[in-house]
Amino acid sequence: MTTTSDWNEKTLVEDRLINQLKGLGYEHIIGSSLDSERNSQSDVLLKGRLVRGIQKLNPWIDENNLNKVLRSITHILSTNLMEANQSFHENLINMISIQQDLGKGKKNQTVRIIDFERPENNEFLIVDQYSITNARGTIRPDLVVFVNGLPLVVIECKSPTLSPDEQIGQGVKQLLRYQEQCEQLFYYNQILIATSNDRAKAGTIGARAQHFGEWKDPYPRTVAEIGDNPSTQDVLATGMLTKENLLDLIQNFIVFEPVEGRTIKKLARYQQYRAVNKAISRIIHADNPQHRGGVVWHTQGSGKSLTMVFLAVKLRRIKELKNPTLVVVTDRKDLDDQIANTFRRCGFPNPQQAESVADLKRLLQQGQGITVMTLVQKFQEGAEKSGYPELTKSENVFVMVDESHRTQYSGLAMNMRTAMPNACYLGFTGTPIDKEDKSTIKTFGTYIDKYTIEQAVEDGATVPIFYEARMVDLHVEGDSLDDLFDRKFRDYGDEDRERIKKKYVTELAVISSPKRIKRIVLDIIEHYETHIKPNGFKAQIVAVTREAAVTYKEMFDQLSDYESKVIISGGHNDEERMRAHHISKDEEKKIIDRFKKPMSEDPLCFIIVCDKLLTGFDAPIEQVMYLDKPLKEHNLLQAIARTNRTYDKKTYGLIVDYFGVSRFLEKALGIFAEQDIKGALQSVDTEIPRLQSRHRKAMRFFDYLRNDDVEGCIQVLEPEDVRNEFEAAFKKFAESMDMILPSPKAKPYLNDLKYLGKIRQLAKSRYREDSMDISDCGQKVKELIEEYLFVRNIEVLHDPIDILSNKFEKKLEETSTPEAKAAEMEHAIRHEIKVKIDENPVLYISLKERLEELIQRRKDRQMTIEELLEEYRQMVNEMRNTAQKSQEHGFTREQYPFFQMLEQQLPDEDDKEALKELTHIITENIQDQAVREWTDKEDVKREMRKKIKRQLRASKCPKEKIEGLTQQLMDLAEVHYRQ
DSSP, rough: OOOOOHHHHHIIHHHHHHHHHHHHTTTEEEEEGGGSSSSSSSSSSSSHHHHHHHHHTTTTTTTTHHHHHHHHHHHHOOOSHHHHHHHHHHHHHHEEEEEEEESSSEEEEOSSSSSSOOGGOOOOOEEOOOOOEETTEEOOOOOEETTTTTEEEEEEOTTTTTTTHHHHHHHHHHHHHHHHHHHHTTTTTTTEEEEOOOSEEEETOOOGGGGGGGOOOOOOOOOHHHOOSOOOHHHHHHHHHHHHHHHHHHHSEEEEEETTEEEEEEEOOOOHHHHHHHHHHHHHHHSSGSSEEEEEEEEEEEHHHHHHHHHHHHHHOOGGGOOOOOEEESSHHHHHHHHHHHHTTOOSSOOOOOOOOEEEEEEHHHOOOEEEEEEHHHHTTTTTTOOOOOOOOOOOEEEEEEEEEEGGGGGHHHHHHSSSOOEEEEEEEOOOOOHHHHHHHHHHHHEEEEEEEEHHHHHHHOEEEEEEEEOOGOSOOOOOOOHHHHHTTTTHHHHHHHHHHHOOOOOHHHHHHHHHHHHHHHHHHIIIIIGGGTOOOOOEEOOOSSSHHHHHHHHHHOOOOOOEEEEEOOOTTOOHHHHHTTOOOOEEEHHHHHHHHHTTTOOEEEEEEESSSSSSSTTEEEEEEEEEEEEOHHHHHHHHGGGOOOOOOOOOEEEEEEEEEEHHHHHHTSSSSSSSSSSSEEGGGGGGHHHHHHHHHHHGTTTTTTOHHHHHHHHHHOOHHHHHHHHHHHHHHHEEEHTTTEEEEEEEEHHHHHHHHHHHHHHHHTTTTTTGGGSSSSSSHHHHHHHHHHHTTTTSOOOOOTSSSHHHHHHHHOOSSHHHHHHHHHHHHHHHHHHHHHTTTHHHHHHHHHHHHHHHHHHTTOHHHHHHHHHHHHHHHHHTTTHHHHHHOOOOOTTTTHHHHHHHHHHTTHHHHHHHHHHHHHHHHHHOOOOOTTGGGGGHHHHHHHHHHHHHHHHHHHHHHHHHHHOOOOOHHHHOOOO
């Protein structure tokens, strides 16, 4: 029976996308019509179309080499899916090399599989319902994009009636299941898309839902060009799936990066794609070479280093640029290492780090085609008295400067210009340009692209950052230092106070006072335990001096059992107390690696710093920065961004201010244009209005019901679409509560949070709704609800009661009304069918159809509630009596589904005894072959299939049914006889 949800998915999502791609020049083909082009349903490629594509793009190729190329594509040697995918991507991009005799002796030739330069030379298909069957079953992705017979894009469509989270979440889960069931299809995949039309996101193999991203800008087109009120899906399809953009993304905007022992496939986000192509456009179309440069401002945490990699890749590939020289400039050693490592990890060929001033000069004089990484200081050190020397006159040099705000310039910019007077300068920064900054614009040119703080948060590329002022009486900023001194020395006379102040009191002395730091450490411990630790996050403490950082460490060791580490620079004249915290580069790296791990793997939860790790340091698990240092302007923006990286269940970053920076925020960030720093830092109190709004949206579902009408509330949530809407609203409310708790400001909403949590859990139990689970709430909210349910003795924290259990009858008796009983039974039956359908598809598909029919009859008022309950009881009894029926027919519980399958598929076989005998023979053959872990052994499965087919032929099974019935019997074998 087709549901409304299925209809919406097909008509509002799938068909709409097909029509859009047809308008972009794709040919639409229904999946089943391609079966004649495949040797079997296990084939994932359209081999004939691939052959024609290769021959068209390489007309010189002979048959022998064509077969070699085909084999290298169809037989990829690898140990896992990611390795296979990377191997194919490299062949696709870099082409396959073969030897061929072209009449003048053998020579190496490269074979193009796709023509990236002329998209019109390729065949683009959009195929719906393309079935692939293998030993693990059948998958049928909603849409597949084939280019020259290669399945490069897989698209999963979901109904827009699902909750907002589920629209993408369910699509991504389905794509992950496909990757498990049919790895070979995804050897060739370049882009994955989950869409519901209202929401559409793209990702890569292995990615979870949180790593899929929207495509908000259809560059080089505009949203207005797409049409009136384009949907999110329309924009994504225009931005990613136009022929030119799709091939550009595949060729230039995919990297494979090793991270912590595993490889991650990364696809550019829309702002990275836009920035790179805007830069390329400016470079190629500039009216003169001096106007080729500009500034890319992409806020911190949004992937600026990868944008530089993508730009470098594309600059290398543009023929007109003839293999340019690339120079990447940073101002800190750690940033230089970070970017160099990013280039290397992403497979960029041979980036060379300049080891010295002399080494930089040598590298820049080598000629075209090299990639040089250097510190900006190397353009200054060792400059000759007559001025810095010219190192290259070439215009074919592209200089990418990271963190290109004005603090790096003056003499350094002049030396770079002198060394490379005709180069193109491209500035990259994670902070906006100052309002008064003329040097950056003068050095690099105008903005090429902007991606602001607010946009990054809105896209989910970063989390919002909030601040909270703590222990205001200890803040030190401006006049407050005098106030603090006067309070501390109030018992002294005016003359004595003035004399003491001149001799002993400096801002650093007050801030570094052990008594002050001790009070702050006690407060940090309390704040961390109640706000941060419950959700498993870690913290960074920023002290005003190296000495203060060590004091913080000593106080932590004295006052708590939390593990902390100090990361500071070592001084040659340091006393023993300071030398105890000197560490080597390797030790520092180990500490950072430990800090980045989850709490369950490593208990290091605090790192204490002074100047280090305030820029270029990415630790997504860090949620809070305890700030006790005066920071402003770029330094402040860069430091607070340490908390804005995304992480599982992390919804915000937090700056806890002990110095008083937040009181002077406007002054600290005053050098920037207001619109450029909008959303950079928000007070925790700004979450209260949002909490109020989210509370109202979650409560509105039950506006007309009494608080004690629990059954009425549960019935409100019976329709799936209402349940989905409530689920989305509850999660947002819980998210805001988790942020505010345990502050007293959350108190007015506590009772409603507990009550909604109770209704949600009861609805989960009634409707067997797996997604309605408090495990995805923040830990503070989760513990609150669990405690409430425990006190109220509501046993819904565990799995719903099995419909076949005696306890189910007891639960029904406790249900107050016939309607509630019917709802309980309906959803229990539905859940049982969902769980058991693979075990016995014949029985449970028939029960599913019967259930839908009964529901419809009740809606049409063709039966009373009592009659409906009686029908449901009969269905439950049928499920319970399955074992008894199997014994009556002379079968074990495992064999009976095979008999029912054969009985259904061979209805012309009147001799039931013959069917029983056939069932016994087939299941005995399966048991004989079912060695340990046989489901992973292709040779065993092949032999098993062969024997099943032999028996089916002997039983006069129609020829056209043998292949399909064999697969169905094999699916049953994997369920019932898995060793």
